[in-house]
């Protein structure tokens with residue numbers, strides 16, 4: 001059955017699933033929902049108005065969102081051991097890396113890059129408040145400075161002496177991490193050498209499955225920076 005995937009192309013949350021369905025060779029149909037995520041029709045199916053979203057008749061509510069959960073679900077459903085190992089200990093590392101990314105690394109990435117990317121920031125954050133430009137710049141800088149620690153955790157703990165978090169092959173956690181790192185180009189973040197070679201290794205390993213969705217993210221970054 002063809003997977004119906006709803007996406008916003010400049011987003012790295014979306015890039016993760018877009019890379020994954022291509023790399024896994026799944027049968028999918030992708031549609032761009034730019035400007036449509038808050039329409040009554042979309043909200044009726046997905047009250048969180050979030051992409052990436054997949055639609056499948058077999059899902060309890062017919063749709064699901066959250067990039068990591070989508071990759072986990074599709075890996076389980078299609079027995080994609082290579083991307084999401086079934087061995088509990090190996091799987092635990094992949095899960096831990098993804099939770100750490102979503103819960104710790106990504107909020108820093110968003111606060112550091114969203115102002116430049118012209119994406120809305122989350123309520124309660126300095127960037128979304130009525131604070132002046134100086135306070136907003138200081139907040140973005142604090143988030144940028146905070147990136148070094150989780151990045152180093154990915155290198156030293158999750159990747160360690162292997163090419164990927166998944167070992168010899170890119171796992172869904174690697175897809176999620178590499179896509180996230182793409183946004184750091186927006187602020188000219190000085191990526192450590194390991195991260196540059198890691199992204200290159202991902203792109204080499206996954207080929208067009210990686211570079212095609214990455215081109216949309218990179219194209220958007222190039223466009224905002226040219227404004």
Ligand SMILES: N[C@@H](CCC(=O)N[C@@H](CS)C(=O)NCC(=O)O)C(=O)O
Pocket residue numbers: 008011012013014037038048049050051052065066067068102
């Ligand atoms: N944690 C979620 C984040 C998803 C998310 O923030 N999606 C944004 C694009 S980056 C979105 O669809 N926004 C549209 C909206 O809220 O209307 C994931 O990893 O999938």
